[in-house]
Amino acid sequence: MTVLKAAIITISTKGAAGKRIDESGPAIREALEAAGIKVVHTKLVSDGVTPVGNAIREASQKANVVITSGGTGLSPNDMTPEATRRVIDREAPGIAEALRARSLSKTPHGMLSRGVAGTLGQALIVNLPGSPKAARESLEVLIPVLPHAIELLAGESGEGGHRNPA
Helix, strand or coil, rough: CCCEEEEEEECCHHHHHCCCCCCCHHHHHHHHHHCCCCCEEEEEECCCCCHHHHHHHHHHHCEEEEEEEEECCCCCCCCCCHHHHHCCEHHHHHHHHHHHHHHEEEEEEEEHHHCEEECCCCCCEEECCCCCCHHHHHHHHHHHHHHHHHHHHHCCCCCCCCCCCC
């Protein structure tokens, strides 16, 4: 069984400049650790395709679950989905759809999220909203599937899949 190791990347230009306190990163850390997932890396970066993409690449070398928070809305600076798509190998649209469905069940603003999820090597990358409350609600949906997702990425589980016996 693969050990879950998580990285948290908070995307906030004001936060990176020291003008806003990161509240979503600690909220995500608390939820992950409460579920027994070890957080091995955290980073706070400015909005933008390059800083976010570089942070995701770096984190994927240290962790098999990379959670981003922020930059998923409609604001002109919200570029986290674009950065994520540029660095991932494959999208995992079911994850993003499930997170949006959860958010939409709480507020009509949930449909404004553009977050994506996908894989980079053996790491699962998931974009969460920047709001601590919305991030926690998303994790309620995400955390239960993480062990199986990471086992699949590591090639350790064929249950429910279609592995070639050859």
